Amino acid sequence: MSTYEGLEAQLRELPKVSLHDHMDGSLRPATLIELAAEVGHELPSSDPDQLQEIFRTNANSGDLVKYLETFAHTAAVMQSAENLKRIAREYVEDLAADGIVYAEIRWAPEQHTAGGLSLDEAVEAVQAGLAEGVEAVAAADGAIAVGQLISAMRQNDNAAEIVELALRHREKGVVGFDIAGPEAGFPPSKFAASFTRLAEQMLPATVHAGEADGIKSVRDALVHGRAQRLGHGIRVAEDITVTTGPDSRSKTGDGGEDLIEVQLGPVARWVRDRQIHLEASPTSNLHTGAVSALTGDAESGMDAHPFDMLYQLGFNIGVNTDNRLVSGVTLSGELAALAEAFDYSLAELADFQVNAIEASFLDYEDRQALTAAVLEAWNA
Template identity: 45%
Template structure:
């Protein structure tokens, strides 16, 4: 940071344009909406119906340090997202919340197969979420905020619907769906089990990212890239296992780390979430800063705004406060994210030139 440059305030960060590539729809529901939808849909599994207590419950249970326990909190949000109206509302509110936080482009991911318990079809789920995304964009525009929101359709690693979900993503790629993702517990569920889905997506010129290198190490990253052809890595934090001397003057990249950096494969890093699941000890010690210094194609993301009680502004604020980041660092990772978005090149360039660069130049 320059000696003459004052540290960014939280309010300044909120005003900066942001790009979000890794945000789960079922991980970003408003606590009040969870409570209201539970009442409306008859879901009786919530630990409490008080929104403030519910928010605290989600945060405390997600803070266990275990990815498995972290994922268990989603049973409640998914439980109330089983109707078209609920899905539409949650998607609309997600876009509103992101726009209010200064996000100008977002890819919001969810697993359609998890929302079929009350009779919806996969197409019903996608169409309800798409409608909510469009409504959220319109409501943001009414408040003089500009945001483009698109969906990533996620398949679950432990299930057998990946090809069906991949086909769904291709079917709706001209209607709000940006691409495909695969998620769930990494250990014991390698992405290579779903090669048919990835080969189909590549034949169809479709975009996809893969959750890899979050709680499991280099083999997960290697398979995601070299076997499955991932364009981006969801998290990818464990790439540091292939870097010797990280944080010292004698850094040595292994072959996989070198490949990831050389090919500019984007890492969808989520600092607060990684601390919660035990992938990092703190935001200050998170390897995102060392990976920045080594010029990996890093991006900053929220992962699950409800479970981490976070936002893009808060993630950036923590990096400024705890890891010494400045405006130029935030600008760089924002442009990185926009370059890496699953959006046509001319549209990415327009957002960079017309929204991001002017937004970071303004004081």
């Protein structure tokens, strides 16, 4: 077993928190194949391992729009209450198997009504499946809590209706709102009235921004989206200037170590100083081209991700999977990959769990209790 595999196995046993994981991008390959056969939808492969590899290869295109094309396959099998319920139940079981004890799962109900379900029926089916999953985990002597984040698809211009849907179910499993889909060309300002409605009703929002679009998108999410968190958000690094120069303490100018000067622009400073949480998804950020947009290098690897720079500068950043099926990842694997790239200790990996808990949409008392429980396990 390699060091990476050993660390991933160790991390799988530790309690973790996931804030950015799309249910409709995280189906079990075998389940997708079975359900696709039932509904007559053609997949690129009927072998689970091969299908997973095809999705992962397609995801690693460097283009968010192409990355999102995979969802046509998953959405095709998620058009009935029975299938939604099953997928939600399995989703929770898979999270728990990876050591996740709290998750805010996001999905877009408006993409699951082609089979005749109403928006409310779709949400109710998913909630029933989530509840069954929680019960199944408890029956196996585990523990997990989940909440729904209802996503509106930016390109559909249907945010107002989806906001009302989220508000109707806020006491029945829904903990917040999100907008997803193609980022460029669909800024939060287009849905400003919907975000105002959420604020008036005090339902929190996280906004996809700073992934496929740059710093203007981040600023728009903060101003018009009233975002409490940023989905991905890593292109806030565009507003950070890092310069190096000779050590001014060296009298000769020779042999001195380089000094690094860091300047934060107004958006980056606002995000950092007010601890707006960044829901980073390292592998997905590589797959969608978010990292290469910063580096200018399409071949950028994990060590080029701005994650460590943002962490070292004091940004509130967490680790997520985004889409476990599409990118072929787990949260334990993402943490291990970051540890390998940046030489993180377990204590630093624990920091990311605390960051996520503090930024979650749980009540204050629940956040405090969860933080204590998670740190006790990590410290042990």
